[in-house]
Amino acid sequence: MNQLTVIQQDAIIVDQVLSDAHLCELGDVIAEAGFAKVIATDRNDIWKQNGALNPEAGSVQVIWTEDDDLNKVVKRFDSVATYPTQTVLDEILHVAKGVAKDQHLLDGGLTEGDEYIGIVAYFYRYPPGSRLVWHLDSSYLGGFAMCLTSDWNENWGGYFAFENASDTHCPSGFGHYVEPRFNRMVVFGSKVRHAVLSVANDAPTSRIGIAGFFVKKAHAKAMLKVPA
16 A cells, blocks of 8 residues: 655655555566666756766656547657556556645646646666756646665665745755655655755666656647647
8 A cells, every 4th residue: 555755735755656566567667668878968957967877768758648639649659658558657657646636736727738638757767976956847747756776775875855845934945855765756746846866876776766747738739749
């Protein structure tokens, strides 16, 4: 059973995301991720080098669109795995959406096009020395990140950190950091400034996970070049 810890209204920790049966499927799914280095081509790129290596991203995106027209477009791309994938990924997406819905992260704004339309997700791998710098996912309704590396040691770094910007009594610069434990997910809103702290240079393995975003209808149409 999922164990929820609400850090603040728009940031939630979920432990025990997957059952033991689902966890047995993870190895095969990760093995097919096809990781490649993310090349930072701009000085403001959130994927930054902090040592010998850049973070790596999986070659295949997982997309769950809840719009028939968009779904037809998505199915044309070779590098996309569409929901339902008939793998453990479906359960991960279900948990992420369920938590976001219960916490009203998917309610969106008042303007047309801000309504929730689906999820896009991908695998990532942080080798020793890599990190993700502070940023907002303001183009989306929010996002989630889940640790898939078993036996991760707290001294190896790679903590997920987020700023407590929703509390008017907490000045900017204060917040929380979350240990990247195996089978743990963090779900957060679009106004939560967050980062992945550096993985230690002497860590014996990489920090592997899956990250996703709750997509707005207008944004999805723009990305897929679908007429409004």
